[in-house]
Amino acid sequence: MSFKPRTAAISAAAVVAAGLAAATWFATTGGEADPFAQCRKGAVAGGAAAIGGPFTLVSETGAMVTDKDVITKPSLLYFGYSYCPDVCPLDNARNAEAVMILEERGYEVTPVFISVDHERDTPELLAEFTDVLHPRMIGLTGSPEQIKAASQAYRTYYKVQTPGDPYTLIDHSTQTYLVFPESGFVEFFNRDTTPEDMAQSVACFIDAGAK
Secondary structure: OOOOOOOOOOOOOHHHHHHHHHHHHHOOOOOOOOOOOOOOOHHHHHOOOOOOOOOEEEEOOOOEEEHHHHOOOOEEEEEEOOOOOOHHHHHHHHHHHHHHHHHHOOOOOEEEEEEOOOOOOOHHHHHHHHHHHOOOOEEEEOOHHHHHHHHHHOOOOEEEOOOOOOOOOEEEOOOEEEEEOOOEEEEEEOOOOOHHHHHHHHHHHHHHHHO
């Protein structure tokens, strides 16, 4: 593995999980039947209209891309940063493992890593980070404004602890988002979700969407 986890622990914001659940619970479905009802769990049963949206970011190839360019298949989105000492590598490795389990079952899902660290996460560094985890994982970065807009669209949280410090940690939320090209956001997964459980849930959503 060519990247090294940095030293010090990251604190994730627990309030984000509650806020995310609440936002999803109160989202409207326009009165239409939910095709994914059998796949949803807990508070997300109320719909998903309040989460997700368009974004413009910079790919690990250096190209400017939009959500339409990135989310061409069912995708697992995660917001973090490559200098994260433990949480981000572990969560992205879990996502990559779930994608591999799905591949074995005939499903193609794209893992996406969106960096909230525009200072240090260059496209080249993101390419190195993602290539280690999965050959199809897409790394995205951007300007502070672009990253903030994407984060706000998905109701995520991040805060640089010591701006200007090259070794600073960044507090951030740790949910993973399942997003479809047509339907948009449909589900989120917390850190305690296993690769097997994530793969089973994602397969349920894909099968339900194909009906």
